[in-house]
Amino acid sequence: xxxxVTITAPEGLPFIDIEREFNAPVDxxxxxxxxxxxxxxxxxxxxxEMEITDYDFSSGGRYRYVHRDPAGEEFAFRGxxxxxxxxxxxxxxxxxxxxxxVVSIERMTLTDLGGGRSKISGHSVFPSVEARDGMIASxxxxxxxxxxxxxxxxxxxx
Amino acid sequence: xxxxVTITAPEGLPFIDIEREFNAPVDxxxxxxxxxxxxxxxxxxxxxEMEITDYDFSSGGRYRYVHRDPAGEEFAFRGxxxxxxxxxxxxxxxxxxxxxxVVSIERMTLTDLGGGRSKISGHSVFPSVEARDGMIASxxxxxxxxxxxxxxxxxxxx
Numbered sequence: 001x002x003x004x005v006t007i008t009a010p011e012g013l014p015f016i017d018i019e020r021e022f023n024a025p026v027d028x029x030x031x032x033x034x035x036x037x038x039x040x041x042x043x044x045x046x047x048x049e050m051e052i053t054d055y056d057f058s059s060g061g062r063y064r065y066v067h068r069d070p071a072g073e074e075f076a077f078r079g080x081x082x083x084x085x086x087x088x089x090x091x092x093x094x095x096x097x098x099x100x101x102v103v104s105i106e107r108m109t110l111t112d113l114g115g116g117r118s119k120i121s122g123h124s125v126f127p128s129v130e131a132r133d134g135m136i137a138s139x140x141x142x143x144x145x146x147x148x149x150x151x152x153x154x155x156x157x158x
Numbered sequence: 159x160x161x162x163v164t165i166t167a168p169e170g171l172p173f174i175d176i177e178r179e180f181n182a183p184v185d186x187x188x189x190x191x192x193x194x195x196x197x198x199x200x201x202x203x204x205x206x207e208m209e210i211t212d213y214d215f216s217s218g219g220r221y222r223y224v225h226r227d228p229a230g231e232e233f234a235f236r237g238x239x240x241x242x243x244x245x246x247x248x249x250x251x252x253x254x255x256x257x258x259x260v261v262s263i264e265r266m267t268l269t270d271l272g273g274g275r276s277k278i279s280g281h282s283v284f285p286s287v288e289a290r291d292g293m294i295a296s297x298x299x300x301x302x303x304x305x306x307x308x309x310x311x312x313x314x315x316x
Contacts, residue, residue, distance in 0.1 A: 012170065014283070054218075060238060062218040080218060080238035082251045082261050091261050093240045093251060103240050103249050105263040107285060125172070127265060127283050 002149050007141055014132040018122040020148050024155035026110045026118040030087045032154055033057070042150035045143040059084050102131050160307050165299055172290045176280040178306050182313035184268045184276040188245045190312055200308035203301040217242050260289050
């Protein structure tokens with residue numbers, strides 16, 4: 001059994017909060033975000049290919065990637081990294097290019113749980129409650145759940 | 159009489175909305191943001207000096223500046239530019255370094271009102287309603303009102 005994902009979308013507020021524990025230490029989880037060769041192994045729903053076209057994982061940096069579904073349809077995402085602090089916190093913007101100018105900002109915090117375990121806490125903030133609701137309706141949950149399960153495998157492979 | 163500033167902080171939502179008209183065309187207002195030599199003439203409350211230590215006004219770029227009050231106290235701010243589209247829209251992150259990791263995201267839209275007039279509409283989104291309330295309590299209004307009055311002068315000087 002993999003660890004459960006908790007996704008919270010509070011009524012009337014433009015937030016999505018995500019929590020997930022990992023049976024791996026903080027620095028390994030951080031590395032799976034920092035290294036684009038690892039990132040593309042696990043991000044997004046099962047069966048998608050991920051091409052990273054831009055990745056400067058540092059404070060003030062930026063990123064862009066394209067997900068390709070099994071039918072070949074492409075979904076591009078881009079943003080900036082406001083803050084990147086090793087093994088601690090990443091604050092980044094996020095835009096699906098299919099909905100231009102609807103830009104959210106996410107703070108991801110890594111917590112050491114001891115005993116070689118760790119937790120990711122994500123707090124995403126959208127420009128409106130409607131934009132938040134649209135993200136939930138897009139079935140982001142599948143991508144989050146399946147992505148973290150593949151991250152478990154990346155971490156297990158060390 | 160200068161044009162009035164409208165600042166809206168909706169109850170229970172982490173937003174601040176700002177509207178201000180200018181007796182100058184959109185491209186002149188845009189230039190006053192794009193050119194750091196102009197920006198530092200007008201941003202912030204009266205009597206402060208502004209030093210811009212980093213300014214890449216482009217999609218994926220970043221900025222940092224320091225305001226120095228008449229007593230010599232310094233207040234530093236930094237962020238990234240997610241989107242910069244000439245004469246249209248700027249989407250940027252914003253952090254007061256005195257409150258680290260409390261990062262907002264602002265979308266500024268420029269509208270051509272015709273007859274050489276234009277409007278700035280700002281929509282700022284904070285990571286919590288409390289952080290939004292803290293920004294309002296910091297008397298940001300004085301900086302916005304006085305800054306836009308100095309921007310009027312910069313625009314009048316052409």
